[in-house]
Amino acid sequence: MATDFTEETAADAVIESFAPSTDPRLREVMTSLVRHLHAFAREVELTIPEWNAAIDFLTRTGHKCDDDRQEFILLSDVLGLSMLTETISNRKFGVATESTVLGPFHVVESPPLELGASIDKVGTGMPCVVTGRVVSVDGTPLAGATLDVWQANDQGFYDVQQPAVQPRGNGRGLFTADGDGRFWFRTIVPSHYPIPTDGPVGEMLIATGRHAFRPAHIHFIVAAPGHRDLTTHIFVAGSEYIESDTVFAVKKSLVIDFVPVDDPAEGNKWDVPVPFRHADFEIIMQPGA
Ligand code: BEZ
Numbered sequence: 001m002a003t004d005f006t007e008e009t010a011a012d013a014v015i016e017s018f019a020p021s022t023d024p025r026l027r028e029v030m031t032s033l034v035r036h037l038h039a040f041a042r043e044v045e046l047t048i049p050e051w052n053a054a055i056d057f058l059t060r061t062g063h064k065c066d067d068d069r070q071e072f073i074l075l076s077d078v079l080g081l082s083m084l085t086e087t088i089s090n091r092k093f094g095v096a097t098e099s100t101v102l103g104p105f106h107v108v109e110s111p112p113l114e115l116g117a118s119i120d121k122v123g124t125g126m127p128c129v130v131t132g133r134v135v136s137v138d139g140t141p142l143a144g145a146t147l148d149v150w151q152a153n154d155q156g157f158y159d160v161q162q163p164a165v166q167p168r169g170n171g172r173g174l175f176t177a178d179g180d181g182r183f184w185f186r187t188i189v190p191s192h193y194p195i196p197t198d199g200p201v202g203e204m205l206i207a208t209g210r211h212a213f214r215p216a217h218i219h220f221i222v223a224a225p226g227h228r229d230l231t232t233h234i235f236v237a238g239s240e241y242i243e244s245d246t247v248f249a250v251k252k253s254l255v256i257d258f259v260p261v262d263d264p265a266e267g268n269k270w271d272v273p274v275p276f277r278h279a280d281f282e283i284i285m286q287p288g289a
C-alpha cells in the first residue's frame, strides 16, 4: 500500500509519478522544479490564503497578455530570471561583447536604412551620433554584419506605445556594416523610462517598494555569418537608474559615454546640428552558430 502524502515524502511522490519514458531533460528540469517548489512552500510555511493569492496573481498575469503585451516575460524580467537565463546562456568567452535582455519592444521588421541615416523621425531631443565597428574576437572586421537597432524617444516611450504620437518605425533601424565592419547612424539621446506598471507586475513592484524604471539605453541585435547573434544594449553613462535598473540588465562593459560635442566641423561631418552627443563603441562577436 502506498504511504500517506506527507511533508517529507511529497516531492518524492510527485517525482516518482513521472513515467520511465519521460524525456531525460524534461525529467531533470521537472525533478528540480518540484524539489525547489516544495522546499519553498515548506520554508515559508505557505498558507492556503497565500496559495490562493498566488493563483489569482498568475491568472491575472495571463489575462494581461495579448499579441502586444507579454506580462509573464515582464514578471520574469523584474524577478531577475530573464537576466539570469540570459547570463547562463551567454557565458562570456574572453573579450566578446556581453549580452543583455531583449525586452518586449522589439518588432520583427525594423526599417532597413543606409549607414548615416537618422532613426529619429520626430526631431525633438538632443541630437546624437552613434558610431562603431563590428569585429570578431580576434579583431577581424565583420563586413556586412547587420545591426537591428531600437530605442525609446526623449520622453521615454517606444513608437509602439504611442501610435497616435510617434510614426511607426520611429527610433528603429536595420543597418549593414561597411566593408571594414564600421557602422554609423544618427538619432537622439534616449530617455530612461518606466516599464509598463498597469498590470500585476506593477502591483508587485509597489507591494515590494520597488521603482519601475530602466536607465536610458539603445537596443541592438547584431548578426554576422559564422558568429552567435548578439542581443544587447548600450547604456547612456550617467543616466538616472543606471545603478538600479528594475530588470537588472546593466553590465558595466555596456555603459558608454555619450560625449558632448559642440565643434561645428564635427556637426558638419555627421550632418547633425551642434551641440550633439557622440557614442562610439566596438562590438565583439563570438564565433559559433
Ligand atoms: C526594454 O528595454 O525595452 C525592456 C526590457 C525589459 C522589460 C521592459 C522593457
Ligand code: FE
Binding pocket: 103, 105, 152, 217, 219
Ligand atoms: Fe528598452
